[in-house]
Amino acid sequence: MKKTLKKRLKKGVFYLILLFVILFVFRIFYGYTEYPNAVVSSNTFFEEIASSRVNYASKKYKMKSSINNSQNVINVDQKYEKIATVNTKSSEFEKEKKSLNKEIKNHEAIIQFEQNSGNKGNRKLQLLIGVQPEKFDSLYVSLSKIGKVQSKEITKKDKTNEYKQLNAKKESLLKIRSSLIELKSKGGKIQEYIELENRILSIEEELQGLGVQLGNYDEENEFCTIKFSLIEGIENKIGLMHRIKVALDWTVSTYMQLMIILFFIVGLVYLILLILDKLNLFNSIIKNLNS
Incomplete structure (x- = not known):
């Protein structure tokens, strides 16, 4: 019995040490992937x-x-x-x-x-x-x-879709402009003629804007x-000893937090099992009294 208990205790201690080592190694490698002197870029x-x-x-x-x-x-x-x-x-x-x-x-x-x-x-x-x-x-x-x-x-x-939409819009505006120019040639009231001219001018401005946008897609551009x-600025170089110290501080802090959480979880599970055990005992007593 004592040998089994000793074996379990050794195994438990081994797993706890292994968890600590894994956390420490992880923090060391993570430190090398991050830039401690990273510039907060002004965009x-x-x-x-x-x-x-x-x-x-x-x-x-x-x-x-x-x-x-x-x-x-x-x-x-x-x-x-x-x-x-x-x-x-x-x-x-x-x-x-x-x-x-x-x-x-x-x-x-x-x-x-x-x-x-x-x-x-x-x-x-x-x-x-x-x-x-x-x-x-x-x-x-x-x-x-x-x-x-x-x-x-x-x-x-x-x-691609934006480019196609711009082209489709351009084609649509060209058709509208052609129709309006054709209407203008048929004559009519002066007011209607002025409105047609204004509408054609507005379409011309839109076409110019689309031309500029589509120009960005040209092969030559x-x-x-x-x-x-x-x-x-001076580059901040971090030494190995400093990295080890930071990693050790973080590992101890994280490890203790995990142990506290684990302790509370185990305690809660034990409490629940204890309550269930008491309820089963209580139910068996009631059954015996009834019988």
Whole structure:
């Protein structure tokens, strides 16, 4: 009996130690995936220019489809918007800025918007870069090597339906304009003529706006976007001992919380079982008295 109890106790202690080690190792690895000196990026600059400049690209491919048990090949012309965001930090601001301009030139990209702010020692450079779709990935990787990356992401949105809707709207407006011009040639009252002219003018303005929007989708204007921020500052490098200390503090705190929760759960289960046992005993006594 004593040996069995000892064995169970050893097994229980082993599992408790194993849980502690797993939590500690998890926190150490998690610390390396997070950026302790992450920059809270100010997107004000990019938000201000978002409505004034957009870049779209297209991708043509063939897709097989089965209609009425027959294999058909459909040509798909996808329109999409691809945006990458890279936020970096460096104590060698001028050196990194030169590397940045070199990479932009090598990839034949263009700077569409630029903002420089701050004094020496606390400078910030923000760029909106347009790059050809086939060179997007290469430039993104190159820019990710500049300075110490604080955060980065890539988003891709399909714009095919929006492109089709704009074209459909344009066709509809062209038909309406043609009908109105035809009506105008038939003559009529001066007031009606003026109203027709105003309506035609309004449609012309809408068509001009649509022309600008559709112009962004033209093959000659096809670009993907990279939002790049370079911040001047000292990079905070965290040593191994500090990481171990932080991980240990977190592990002890989390472990104690788990033990307290486990203790309360076990206590509650024990209490419920005790109550049920008492009820069964009470019911058996009543049965004996009745019998």
